[in-house]
Amino acid sequence: MGGPEIERLIALLSRLPGYGPRSARRAALTLLRQPQTRLLPLADAMEQAARSVRSCSTCGNLDSRDPCSICADPGRDRSIVCVVEGVGDLWALERAGVHRGLYHVLGGTLSPLGGTGPDDLSTRPLLVRLEEGGVREVILALGATVEGATTTHWLADRLSGFPVTVSRVGQGVPMGGALDVLDDGTLAAALLARRS
């Protein structure tokens, strides 16, 4: 059907998140209709990104610079480090614009079933950063899942020997959320986290 180039394009497009064979065919057709204005620019953007983007050697963020633009930004508060599971979480916090300190990307959460143990997480570089001094507070911003909670407890324990305040993100009713659709765990957490 159209030669090996089209077959290969569809096969690789169908592995994109949220895509299957049908949507991959549709995307291939859309792109092939405008090779100069859509297909080649996307191919070029992918190649540029693959060649230039690296993990930041300090925090694990993805950037075309190392250290990344957040670690290199003199305007950020270097005394607060926010620990996140992945780069996607870091992007979400940056879009919200609610954290003015630095980050540390853990690269996952402890998951015995998923085969992720302490050695698979980027904890050693975090401890090195704390040993170097200058950090006053570590915010653990992991997901409110079983794995996230386990990792938060384990990490809080590992950080207890350092002269830093260890906090974790609050849990409760999300903004815009109605109480009657929330699960029991969230309602319990919201009641526990009540403020006068």
Add this chain to the structure above:
Amino acid sequence: MGGPEIERLIALLSRLPGYGPRSARRAALTLLRQPQTRLLPLADAMEQAARSVRSCSTCGNLDSRDPCSICADPGRDRSIVCVVEGVGDLWALERAGVHRGLYHVLGGTLSPLGGTGPDDLSTRPLLVRLEEGGVREVILALGATVEGATTTHWLADRLSGFPVTVSRVGQGVPMGGALDVLDDGTLAAALLARRS
């Protein structure tokens, strides 16, 4: 957020069919995690496709060869030409394996509201093929929409001067379809197309 390369990659990914900013960020992260095994192969497949894939000068199909692999296949019945709206329709018929003749891609349907007139469709090359002789039947396989029906009628009229049988695809109850969920138009067409 990660430098201009990542921003550009996300911006272009978000223009893929079915994608938005959120899914584009997710796809960018997935691809950037495996630059060598996922990002570069996809970039390469896109570039190869953009450089090699052309519209077939005979039928309008997309292929890396010209004439396309269907027009060049000596095993196909050259006396039957199936007229379709786009390459996606041609692909669907090929996957079904129900047509052993050749194709002609019209490139659209007549749509006064959408600004598509007779001159925007690839009808002249079809007439040239018929003038060259050898074609016995033209199957009009356009969609059962208002535009498709209009184009079918208009095209059947234009082809009436040629010594070819002009047929159009049957309309009725789709395979696996229950009658009570079908619209009135489909039910009417199915009754009209009844066979004893």
